[in-house]
Amino acid sequence: MSTRVDSYLSAQETNFNEIPVIDLSTLIDGTDIESVAKKIGEVCENIGFLYIVNHGVNEQLMEKVKNYTEIFFDLPLEEKQKLNIERSGETLRGYIPMFGENVDPNHTQDFKECFDYGQHEDKVSPFFGPNLMPESIEGFKQVMEEYHSEMLALANKLIGAISLSLGLPFDYFYKLQKKPISIQRLLHYPPQTGEISREKIGIGEHTDYGFLTILSQDEVGGLQVKNRDGNWISAPPMPGSFIVNIGDLVQTYTNNKYISTYHRVINTSGKERYSYPFFMDMDFDAVVEPVPTCVSDLEQSSYSPYKCGEHKFRRFVDSYAHLQIEKSA
Known part of the structure; x- marks a missing residue:
């Protein structure tokens, strides 16, 4: 079947020069944190998306995560529905079926399915509690928990670098991340054919809600980023890399110095697409307001705490169908 994509969804095909690549090796080993922090700050100010390489995350572990992800999404729907996010209560973890989340609900239905988990806790509270894990996949739980721990450690290094880039101590944000909200997501985007319009694509255009997103993606592609000129550009897969982008919290903390960037996914490859974003936020009760180095007598705060x-x-609530039903009940 032929594929025809609405002109609104077109994006400029780019090479890796359009989205910068930053080598993290001296941040990871601690030999030259400042120069990496400066580069990250420049990208956050001008683009908001970057590739990172030499990030220290075990490649064999990443390969296991990818294999388990494909196995999970290949389960029968009735098996996945046993782990539906609706069963997790306030914890908001588990399986999200097609159209269960729509991040641009006024324009788009998201043609994707997800699985979310975080750090296990027995007590249930908003964004915290036990994970809903598939018992039928041996080893899944152990591998995914190990991966979450590695991503959390990497996120802490990157957040420290962002702090330095703002003229703040490396550990400035750590006092607001003693028990941070963190979600590791597994994503499956089926391929689309025929007439493709904004009304239904992999994921609609959006900014991320939190502080930082670290994304691993497979070789299929489909991620598009809106640059500072308002043009959509592709963010092609780069072997061995993660894509990092800042979210709404960073835009607030920096008083619009660093801007949260719009992005979307359209899978016209004819293949199944998988990706693995890790979302790092602050503590639930952490106050979000511009940091001291981003306000002055000449530049007042643009945000209320x-x-x-x-x-x-x-x-x-804006994005999840089951939360909207609860709200209106």
């Missing part, structure tokens, strides 16, 4: 968890939950 708000709490991280309340902001994130509002965005979830």
Whole structure:
């Protein structure tokens, strides 16, 4: 079947020069944190998306995550539905079926399915609690928990670098991340054919709700990023890399110095697409407001203070079908 994509969804095909590549080796080993932090700051100010290489995450572990992800999404729908996010209550983890989340609900239905998990806790509270794990896939739980731990460690290094780039101590944000909201997501985007319009694509255009996103993607491609000129460009897969982007919280903390960037996914490859974004936020009750180095007598704060968890939950209500049903009940 032929594929015809609406002109609104077109994007400029780019090479890796359009989205910068930053080598993290001296950040990871601690030999030259400042120069890496400066580069990250420049990208956050001018683009908001970057590739990172030499990030220290075990490649064999990443390969296991990819294999388990494909196995999970290949389960019968009735098996996946046993782990539906609706069963997790306030924890908001588990399986999200097709159209269960729509991040641009006024324009787009998201043609994707997801699985979300985080750090296990027995007590249930908003964004925290036990994970819903597939018992039928041996080893899945152990591998995914190990991967979450590695991503959390990498996120902490990157957040420290962002702090330095703002003229703040490396550990400035750590006091607001003693028990941070963190979600590891597994994503499956089926291929689309025929007439493709904005009304239904892999994931609609959106900014990320939190502080930082670290994305691993397979070789299929389909990610598009809106640059500072308002043009959509492709973010092609780069072997051995992660794509990093900042979210709404960073835009607030920096008083619009660093801008959260719009992005979307359209899978016209004819293949199944998988990706693995890790979302790092602050503590639920952490106050989000511009940091001292981003306000002055000449540049006042553009934001009133708000709490991280309340902001994130509002965005979830806007995006999740089952939360909208609960709200209207």
